[in-house]
Amino acid sequence: MGVVIIDGSTVRSFVNDEAQFQKSVDEAFAGLDVNKDGVLSRSELRRAFETLRLIETHFGVDVATPPEELTKLYDSIFEKFDCDNSGTVDQMEFRNELKNILLAIADGLGSNPIQMALEDDDKSFLKKAADLEASKVSG
Ligand SMILES: [Ca+2]
Ligand SMILES: [Ca+2]
Numbered sequence: 001m002g003v004v005i006i007d008g009s010t011v012r013s014f015v016n017d018e019a020q021f022q023k024s025v026d027e028a029f030a031g032l033d034v035n036k037d038g039v040l041s042r043s044e045l046r047r048a049f050e051t052l053r054l055i056e057t058h059f060g061v062d063v064a065t066p067p068e069e070l071t072k073l074y075d076s077i078f079e080k081f082d083c084d085n086s087g088t089v090d091q092m093e094f095r096n097e098l099k100n101i102l103l104a105i106a107d108g109l110g111s112n113p114i115q116m117a118l119e120d121d122d123k124s125f126l127k128k129a130a131d132l133e134a135s136k137v138s139g
Helices: 008-016 018-032 042-052 054-059 067-081 091-109 125-138
Strands: 002-006 114-118
Touching: 002 008, 002 125, 008 018, 008 091, 008 125, 018 042, 018 091, 018 125, 042 067, 067 091, 091 125, 114 125
Parallel strands: none
Antiparallel strands: 002 114
């Protein structure tokens, strides 16, 4: 476990690195598509957010949030992802909306860095963003 410092530019450069971003997102998508039908269902997407910890960082949910409110929140998130209202989220929809969310996080962070304590096997995109920046700095 380590601590990383993340600010808006860390997140932004991760999203703007098209190849790296797409690879990370596609890997995540494949892992989340549990039944391998090529799309994310409501429950698969919910698991995604629970795993990737984007909810806490972006939507300010904490452990005290009642389950029924969480369900409402996840529903509204699902609807944001599902642009064409097909009832499922495909790879393109997943990538596009994730990009929006990460850019919104970047705006929120601005130039005020936050510290994040991360597990080494953390699946968070913010961890990936931090790793990418670290790899650029180190060589
Ligand atoms: Ca699926
Ligand atoms: Ca859709």
